[in-house]
Amino acid sequence: MKPVRRLLWSIFVCLLATAAACVGQEPSSNWISQIDIPALLPFQVSFRFTNGGATSLDNIRGQAILSDQFGRMIEALPIDSFSVPPGGSKTVFAASRWGFQQTGVYLEEIALESDGGDLISNSLAFRILPVQLPLAPAAATFGEGLKTLYQQPVSWGLQRISAQDAWTITHGRRDIVIAVIDTGIDSSIPQLEASMWVNAGEVPGNRIDDDGNGYVDDIHGWDFRDGDNSSLYGSALHWHGTFVAGIIAAQPGEEPIVGVAPGSRIMDVRFLDSNNEFSSRDWNVFAEAIDYAVDNGADLINMSIFANGTPPAALQNAIARAIRSGVVIIGIAGNTNQGSVQYPGKYDDVYAVSATTEDDQLASFSARGPEVSFCAPGEGITSFLPGGQTATRSGTSFAAPHVTGTLALILSAFPSLSPIQAVDVLMGSLVDLGARGFDPSFGQGLIDAFKAVSD
Structure with missing residues (x-):
């Protein structure tokens, strides 16, 4: 994403048995809450974005970053453009384009930018519950095939x-x-x-x-x-x-x-x-x-x-x-x-x-x-x-x-x-x-x- 002015805040993430996260505190301006993992196959993430400002935020877009346990990025899930009126909230989804995942994946960050140039960045360090799926061979190691997430040889x-x-x-x-x-x-x-x-x-x-x-x-x-x-x-x-x-x-x-x-x-x-x-x-x-x-x-x-x-x-x-x-x-x-x-x-x-x-x-x-x-x-x-x-x-x-x-x-x-x-x-x-x-x-x-x- 292009360099823009950053608005950063801390949020507390709670792991739930349903693989969901909740935010413990909210800032006074714009914020993300109700982070959830509605599906693991393919991986999806949803969250609630609230516009606490006095003006509409248009053409908000961004990405949800997945990483491995060492902080190496696995995939950037695109977040399609959306708009939120002043004081309004919207549930937003991002999804992997792949039909399988491997174990040990983290939702590391949700980052958004608007036409106003603000980048809303939340460092989550949120662990997706471990899953073992048939198309993720246990024998594969990092650097082999499709990097960490997609363990498959290529030509x-x-x-x-x-x-x-x-x-x-x-x-x-x-x-x-x-x-x-x-x-x-x-x-x-x-x-x-x-x-x-x-x-x-x-x-x-x-x-x-x-x-x-x-x-x-x-x-x-x-x-x-x-x-x-x-x-x-x-x-x-x-x-x-x-x-x-x-x-x-x-x-x-x-x-x-x-x-x-x-x-x-x-x-x-x-x-x-x-x-x-x-x-x-x-x-x-x-x-x-x-x-x-x-x-x-x-x-x-x-x-x-x-x-x-x-x-x-x-x-x-x-x-x-x-x-x-x-x-x-x-x-x-x-x-x-x-x-x-x-x-x-x-x-x-x-x-x-x-x-x-x-x-x-x-x-x-x-x-x-x-x-x-x-x-x-x-x-x-x-x-x-x-x-x-x-x-x-x-x-x-x-x-x-x-x-x-x-x-x-x-x-x-x-x-x-x-x-x-x-x-x-x-x-x-x-x-x-x-x-x-x-x-x-x-x-x-x-x-x-x-x-x-x-x-």
């Missing part, structure tokens, strides 16, 4: 971009929407189902276009290949889109797969066919898919797609419309091992990503060229296949989602930034590889998620 790619360290700051926010224009996503996989975008303007299954966007019951997105509301129906799914979605935002669970930004949401925009292909007749449909993502609130678009030859103006115009709307598009360099980036990554308005290996070399298959913006892990990446099986694959298609996920983390860590501004933050946090500065193999450099969200 080498996430390790290389310092995603685990970034998660001590943010896992992504629900309101950050990433459109995956690809072969469709198997949203029935439990670790992906919870990460799917939900169109709040639609009533599921009533066969009515409730939000008037021209697409009936588009709850999680739209299948432009079959012209219906779900990739799970109609023509068979190619594995590619599900694999990409898992890299971006899979939540932790039974399979050892976690996305870069698992707290964010995925919009399923199916364009490619069952063979992971499209034809020259599909250019206008490709443009419609981009327009759909933009019109329905996507902040970022991941397009792990390449085209042979030069696309018609319809595609470039759709990309330009997306950029004018403030949406950032991440594309790929291609897998040709040539010195020329393929479209749509070749467009100036698309950030093309090349693929690296575990030893920070350009992958043997990766294309390169002056249009490459960034590089990211793309060789030997593990993710989901349709049906929930896991597999390991290589390609620039799987490097790009590391970048897209990192941008989602930046937007989550810095809520005031636009997607374009998030790219600027990313640019300032890259690890230089190859020749000093920009080079056609690695672009501006390798992404570092932790540096990006902590600068």
